[in-house]
Amino acid sequence: MTSLIDTTIYSAITEAIRVEAARILSEGEVTAVVGYAAARRKGSAQPIVINTAADAGQLIFTPSCVNNLAVYLTKAKKEISKTGKIGIVVKGCDLKALVGLMGESQLKREDMYLIGVPCIGVLASTVQPATGLTAETIAPKCTECDAHLPQGCDFVPAQTPVVTKLEHKYAAEIARLEALTPAERWAYWKEQFTKCIKCYACRQVCPFCFCEQCLCDRNKPQMVDTTPRPAGNAAWHIVRAMHLAGRCAGCAECERVCPMDIPLNLLNRKMAMELKELYDYEAGFDVLDKGPLTMFTDKDDQSFIK
C-alpha cells in the first residue's frame, strides 16, 4: 500500500474557515456562505449554503471536499439568491472557474468574498469517501495541480500545503492517445461516447455550462439527437468540448461526476494544450475582457487558411 499523503493541515483549515465564515456572516459582510459540510456516509462531504453565523460550525474541509462550488454562483443556479455579497470556499482549481466567470461578465469580484483553501489534494471519484489520500486515491487533476495556494482571495488560512510530487495522470494519458493513429483514436472515443446515458451530470456541474437553454435541449430546431445513442452522444460531447475550449481551467468536475466513467477531462486538457500552443493562453489565471477565441488580432495563427 502506498503511504498516506499528509493532510493534517485540513483540520486547522476547517477551524479557520468556520471562524472566518462566522465573522463575515455576523458582521453582515456577506448574506450567505457556500462551503462544504459533512454528510451521513463516513468521511463524506456535500456542498452547503449557510446564512447565519450559528451554522458556520457545520463547515469542513477534508479530502472529500471535491466539488467545485463555483457552479452555485452562476445564473444556472437560480435557487441561490445573488443579492448581496456571497462568501465561497474555493480551492485553487475552483478559483480558476471564478476567474473565467468574471471575465465572461457572469460575476463581479466585489460581489464575492473568497475564502481560499491551501489544498494538497482531494479524493478521486472512484474511491469510498472514507479512504485515505494516497498517490492512488488522489483525484487525477490534483497530480497536475499548479494552484495549491489560491491567489487573490479575501481570506486564506495561514497554512502551507506541502505537496508530494506525483506522476501527471492526464499528461501520460494524452501522450498515449496522441501516439495512436486518427482511426485508432476515433475508435477509442467512439467507445467512450457509446457509454454515455445522457444524464447530463457533466453539464450540470460545469461552472461554464450556464446557458439558460442548452443547445442540446433545443428542439426548434433540434440541433443534436437527444437519445443516448452513438450519433447524439458523440455530437453532445464534441459540442461540449468545443464550447469549453479556452474557458475550461481543469476543475475536472465533468469527469468526476460521470456515472459511466467517461474520461471527459482529457478532451478539456487537450483543448487547453491547443490554446496554449496557438495563443499562448492558459485559462483561469487573469480576468480578461476577452478570451482568445472571442477576439481577433492580426497576430493570430492563420496557418489553417490555405
Next chain:
Amino acid sequence: MQKYISQHNLDTLLDTLIKRGIRVVAPRMNAGIPLYEPLGSSGEVVSDTLPRRSAKEAFFPVCEDIMSYKKEGQKVTITDIDPGRFPETVLFGVRPCDAAAIPVLDAVFSWDYKDEFFLERRKKTTIIGLACTAADDACFCTAVGLSPSASKGSDLFLTALEGGGYACDTCSEKGEALIANNQALFDGPSTSNPIPFAEPQTDTFDLTKVKAWLNDHFEDPLWDGIATRCVGCGACAFVCPACHCFDIVDEGTEKAGKRRKNWDACGFWKFTHHASGHNPRDLQPKRYRNRIMHKFKYYDDKFGQTLCTGCGRCVRICPVGIDIAAIVEEINKK
C-alpha cells in the same frame, strides 16, 4: 422445496441456456464498469459487486426504437416494432434491491396503459435472484423493508453457501419450470450454512409515518435546505432500479427516421417545461421534492408500494452528495 446447485452446475446451466438461444443477462464487466448485460458465456459473470446501473434495463432499455417511418413521394410507411420478437431471457445474479424493483415497475407499466415493450420482455424473462453478502454504507435496503436475503421479484433465489454452491429457493411457476427443464443440474437441499448476509447499517424507516409527514408538507423549509445543492442532472434517476420516466422523440430526417423511447428524469429543468414557457417546477428544490414525493408518497397512494428499494446507487453517484437515506431518516424523525 429448497434445492442445491453447485457452482459448476450453475455455470453449466447458464452455458446450456445460452446454447439454446436464450438471452442470459447478468452482471458482467464492460470497459471496467459492472453492468447487467447479455453474456457470451458463464465465465463472464461477476457476482461480487453491485452493477453500476440497475436490472431494470433488461425490460426498460436506456433507449429503444418503438417504430420507424419512411416517406417516398407522397407515400408514408410506418413500421411498428414487433415485441413478439423479443428474445426469451434469463436474468441472472440479480441483487435483492434490483429484483424487488421489478414488481414495482410491473404496477406502473401495466396500469392504465399496457406498455407492450416492457410487458412482453417481462413475460419472457425468468429472474434468478442472488442474496447479498457485502454492503457499503450507501446500502439501505433494510431501511425500506427489504433485506439482503429478500426474494421479492425473483423466480428462483440463490443463496451462496459456505464451502461452495448455492441453496436455491423456488419463488414462482417460472422458477419451477426452469428447474424442471434442467433437473439433472439440481440436487436435494444442502445442510451447509449460508455465507453471512450483508448487514446494511441504517435504521429501519417507518414508511407509514414518512408518508404521513409528506401528505402534509408539500410546502416545507426542508426542501430548500436539502435540495438547493441539487444541480439538476439525471444521474440519480438513471441508476435507480425503480425510476421509470421516459421521453419519446422522433429522430431522423423528413425522408426516414425512428420514434424512440428513452430514459427521462424529474431532476431535469426540461421535464416539466410547458409549451407555453411556464414551468410549474421552476426551481431545483421543487424538482427534488418531486423525487422524494413520488418515491415515498405518490407511488404508494396509487399502487400501495414504495418506489425505493434501498440499493444506494443514487447516494453513491450524486455529483453533490445528496443522500436519500439521510433525507428520509430526517423525515422519519420529525
